Amino acid sequence: MYLPVLGCVGTAKNTGKTTALTAILQEARRRGYRVALTSIGYDGEELDNLTGLPKPRVEVHAGDLVGTARPCLEKSPLGWDLLADCGVSTALGPLVVARVTSPGRVILAGPAHRRGLGRLCRLLAARQESDLLLVDGAFGRLSPLGRAQGLVISTGAARSVDPEVLGREVHALTRLFSLPRHRLQGCRLRHLQSEDECRVAARLLAGGQTVLILGMVTLAGLAWLADMISGMEAGKGWGWLLFAHPVQLLLAGPAERVLEMVYRLESLGPGLAVVGGPAILAVTVNPFYPRLLGPNRFRAARLDASQLKARVAEHVGSQIPVIDVKRDGPEQLGQVVEDWLLGRRPSPT
């Protein structure tokens, strides 16, 4: 029982995650795929929780499965049959799986953490009623989407009004998600965030051993490790430094600084890889941003869309398509997702 999980993540709030998700949803349906939906945050509301500006709504059709807090279902103007309680609680109530029986807009408030998303995925996979689970992200959050096999990254003016800054950041993100995959046996370390943990890791690496980091990684930890191994000799050759997941690295700090640290470590000797992680299928760009007018007062504003897309594409390279969903339409993004589902694009996991 395998259910592909595709996450829509953003580099910040209002970068176009839900727009990308609704485009994929529309295209997946048009191409005959059965879809399940959830969110790691709160989506489908009429107005943004912080800015008060209008948000894209999520429309579901009869037959779609949704994973959301039960009170959100009850508030959504649609028909539904309750299928299961996931045994996961959210800030808005228990997470349930329901089948949509009549179309309408849905409010999605799904699992806030990775294990919760894992439980929902297993439940949906066991039902064998969906070909794809689409997961909407929230803010710039990534961690729960460590469960996904594919990601669409949304960036845009809400993150920065400088396209160059956005391009550099997305480049770093795509590089980190493209780190080599290895499943090597080695010593397991819980975290890489204290000097003691870094010292242990440095000794093991210098001894040619593989070190797998399972938990928290910090920029300071990466810097300490680099400083320590820069003064060491590796008699039998350097071991591999493995991370469970690229998201672990991204949580350490800004993507560009993490990538710099990765390059520095690699240049000092150890091989650097991740055990698993999703493939980045596409990057979407969104010229819209909420311009801050005063305390908690925002107005909708836009960057030059062509310039934004071109600059981001320059940095991302030709391997990953850059799409402005509003201007380009949903078809291109739909094709990318279908190629991935059909195995025409390899998943690195």
Place this chain on the structure above:
Amino acid sequence: MPASETGAASRARRVLLAPLDPVHDVGLKLIKKRLEARGHRVTLLPPDLTAEEITRAALGDHYDCLLVSRTVGYESAETLAHLADLLDGAGLRPRLRVAVGGMAVRPELAAEMGYDAGFGPGTPPEAAVAFVEEMPFHHGEEALSLEKPDLCARYTYRWKDAHIGRWAGELARGILAWGEGTSTPGTERAVLVRAMLTADEVERARLEEEYLRLASPEVVAMRQGQLPAHCRPIGQEERDRALELLGKGRGWRPLVATGYDRRPVVFIQYGTGCPVMDALHAVVAGQWGAQGTVHFDPAWSARHEGLPRGLLAWSADGTFCTPENLRFFREATGNHLLWQVRAHRGLNTPETVVWAAATGADLTKINPVYGSLGGGTDPERLLADALFAMRLAADYGLPFDVVTNEELGGVPAHKAVAGMLAVVATALELGARPILQPLFCYSPEAMLEGYMDQDYVDWNAAKVIALRRIIDAPIWPGAPIGFLTHTEERVQSAVTTALHAGLAASLGVDAITIASTDEAYSRGPITAAARVDSLRAVGEVFRFLGEAAVSPTPRAEHLAEQLLEGVAATLREALQQPSFCEALYAGVFGNREEGGNPGRAGKGTVSRSGRA
């Protein structure tokens, strides 16, 4: 029941408190104290740590819960989301349950940021305790399941001032004798409308024809689809969309409790002209602590025989009292608020009471003295209609207030109160449940006589003191409190309303009606936000006073005695008149010079051989 009231926790939890804020951690200190009192082991981190530092601290022990406090703005929401991500990435979730509290936090935002719970402003520490102990907490739902209070339940209606009681009773019996066998187009229409409610289609059509013969040409034209200027029908699609927007099925969760479990009950008055806007205002006001609403009908209805039909918006004053408008309001707002439909001043008083009862109103409003001297209706006509309406209200078990707003026109308080008491005595003879509604404001009489030169407390207090000495009956000052005291400045208006509410609470009255802060300058449409201003201000004053009270000076006693003497004198003078009706025309309850102007609408329409 909140967790903190159930004794010690069943299992001690390890709790980490993190003020993700440069300075403020008072809320968390309060929570720490409550949690420790219940036997939990609590660590409070210093303020101004980064998300990484908090995550490292969370890794340092086997915590069950992390409570984070932070005022949420655009940037800090990102920081909070990052913290949730770090905790998950570090493998701490879901063993570590995480909640966020602070200004602008709501459960929806907490879910979006990746937290298990979110506590906004005004959340009691017990909610955080309940979260830690994994117990349900029903703060909002207490209000949700609140039973609407019966304002009359605890009163005997016993006359305490034997003289005033006897004179008012004599007047009442005179009014009843005068009213015997009277009928008006208003009473006849009420009989027809009552019959229509249970009639079949054919019979209803016949009754409708008969009804139209008793209606003004303007009302007949409206029934035939010729709407006057300022009037617009609301279509089915617009109606359905409005119901959806107004939160059909969204539940009712007051954000600010102004009067729960205590008196006075706070009413707002609505009458924007648009039933959708009215319902929206009521829902907003309910969520900000109002417990009751008052339907304001247009002056147009007071001067025309018969009520229009249909879901109608009206861009002049007040909202049409059509059954469709009333039913829409009830459906859109649910059954959470006490609801008064006024029937006190025009040519449709009995019919309005029928529709009020038929559409689920909890209260109505009847006073022929005010309605004829301050509302423009002929005294004889309104007295006959009011008698019929009071019989209906008694039959329906519908309490009604007897307002003394003729004071706003300059009628002295003792005359207005005397008129009110005669009506109250009549209502009691009919088995109805009247509510006393003294004016609680800077009235023209108070201005002229200097009653409020010293303060705004004594004169208002004197009215309540005097009424308490007269009769054991519910008191609902208004309407609204602070009227004419308000200026066009919003803060002044909110403060004035709130202070009057505080005085009303101190005097232990049963209900108050409050104005929005823009009523004094809008001269028309008012905004929901301005209602919230007043409700918030009232809530703050109730909180400020708590069990304490505003204390009048000894002058209030003196003014109360003066008022009692005036009331007694007025009642005696009225008894000298051939009838109560004659007393109204003669100015006993307020003459033209004082501002009591007998109205002309419906003059000559009372018959003594009618079918009613």
